[in-house]
Amino acid sequence: MKVVAQFEIPYYQCLNESSTAIGELPKFAQDPKQLLHLYRLMVLIRIFDSKAIALQRTGKLGTYPSTRGQEAMFVGLGAGLAKEDIFVPYYRDFGTLIQRGAKLSDFLLYWGGDERGNSFGKNNHDFPFSVPVGSQPLHAAGIATALKIHKQPHAVAVVCGEGGTSEGDFYEAMNVAGVWKLPVVFVVNNNQWAISVPRSAQSSAQTIAQKAIAAGFSGEQVDGNDVIAVRYRVEEAMKKARENHEPTLLEIVCYRQSDHTTADDARRYEPEGIREQEWTKEPIGRLKKYLEDNQFWDAEKEQQLQTECAAEVDVAVAEYINTKPQAPESMFDNLYASLPEIYLEQREDVKHKEVPVHG
Numbered sequence: 554m555k556v557v558a559q560f561e562i563p564y565y566q567c568l569n570e571s572s573t574a575i576g577e578l579p580k581f582a583q584d585p586k587q588l589l590h591l592y593r594l595m596v597l598i599r600i601f602d603s604k605a606i607a608l609q610r611t612g613k614l615g616t617y618p619s620t621r622g623q624e625a626m627f628v629g630l631g632a633g634l635a636k637e638d639i640f641v642p643y644y645r646d647f648g649t650l651i652q653r654g655a656k657l658s659d660f661l662l663y664w665g666g667d668e669r670g671n672s673f674g675k676n677n678h679d680f681p682f683s684v685p686v687g688s689q690p691l692h693a694a695g696i697a698t699a700l701k702i703h704k705q706p707h708a709v710a711v712v713c714g715e716g717g718t719s720e721g722d723f724y725e726a727m728n729v730a731g732v733w734k735l736p737v738v739f740v741v742n743n744n745q746w747a748i749s750v751p752r753s754a755q756s757s758a759q760t761i762a763q764k765a766i767a768a769g770f771s772g773e774q775v776d777g778n779d780v781i782a783v784r785y786r787v788e789e790a791m792k793k794a795r796e797n798h799e800p801t802l803l804e805i806v807c808y809r810q811s812d813h814t815t816a817d818d819a820r821r822y823e824p825e826g827i828r829e830q831e832w833t834k835e836p837i838g839r840l841k842k843y844l845e846d847n848q849f850w851d852a853e854k855e856q857q858l859q860t861e862c863a864a865e866v867d868v869a870v871a872e873y874i875n876t877k878p879q880a881p882e883s884m885f886d887n888l889y890a891s892l893p894e895i896y897l898e899q900r901e902d903v904k905h906k907e908v909p910v911h912g
């Protein structure tokens with residue numbers, strides 16, 4: 554017998570669980586301004602999250618997927634992308650999209666049932682939220698193919714959950730990315746749950762990252778409670794994708810500190826005590842302690858930040874509530890280049906139907 558293939562999956566962490574830097578931090582993280590920026594975004598997204606849940610609970614928003622405990626995953630990812638890259642999000646990507654021209658009120662609109670919230674600002678070439686699980690990696694592979702054919706110097710980043718990596722589409726996208734050497738980075742938010750299915754029941758593979766090996770490129774795990782590590786590894790992977798057309802799979806390991814969505818009740822399946830145990834690693838406290846330990850942050854600044862972010866979220870809520878509802882006939886728009894005749898009558902029919910206001 555001889556060994557014909559061997560592989561390793563690295564695990565990246567910059568700040569450990571006690572908020573101590575492991576070795577020299579990446580260059581951007583040596584600039585306190587950059588760290589404070591990441592910290593602010595994570596706090597903003599957490600305050601937004603609580604507000605969105607409260608809106609849903611009081612009947613002012615549809616189903617909403619929480620990002621509690623996953624802030625470093627999304628904020629770090631957004632910070633690691635270049636403006637010209639193309640981003641293919643899934644339904645939890647608020648912390649990423651907020652850095653790419655989307656507004657908090659867009660997210661409320663979308664989860665309030667208004668499709669205009671799925672278009673993230675003018676001249677934005679990112680894709681809309683993907684709610685079908687696992688379909689978007691194939692879209693990303695297609696976009697990356699187009700970029701390569703047109704000799705564009707940009708790359709694509711696509712996100713799905715660890716549950717999404719069990720879909721056939723995910724493997725197909727990875728396979729084609731490896732064979733055609735596509736400029737694409739697959740980012741997996743491993744928050745340990747796919748609704749009620751735990752990570753252990755999702756795959757027998759020791760890591761999700763090693764799924765890349767079968768596709769012929771590298772995969773790695775990143776501490777998803779460490780925003781510095783997430784940004785660092787996303788930046789490196791995107792650079793490799795842009796410059797060498799080398800795909801990467803990044804498995805960002807964190808914990809879902811919430812129900813799957815507001816339509817779920819995790820108390821029915823989540824083992825007791827696990828959330829509390831995982832909370833000791835949560836990403837905002839991790840960075841906050843580092844900032845405090847280095848005299849970049851204090852209680853007064855924290856209070857001010859909390860007030861500012863809460864005000865920003867309140868503005869977004871008011872914007873959402875005051876947005877005139879979408880015309881009912883708009884459901885026929887953007888489906889075809891020109892609407893087939895068969896739908897014209899139906900479109901006319903719904904035109905004068907009353908629609909409920911937002912909130």
Ligand SMILES: Cc1ncc(C[n+]2csc(CCOP(=O)(O)OP(=O)(O)O)c2C)c(N)n1
Pocket residue numbers: 645684685686687713714715716717718742744746747748813
């Ligand atoms: C193709 C498809 N199958 C099933 C669903 C229903 N569904 C919505 S979210 C979800 C779990 C996804 O879990 P994961 O990919 O781990 O992402 P997470 O929501 O945990 O971030 C499922 C099964 C769907 N939206 N699309």
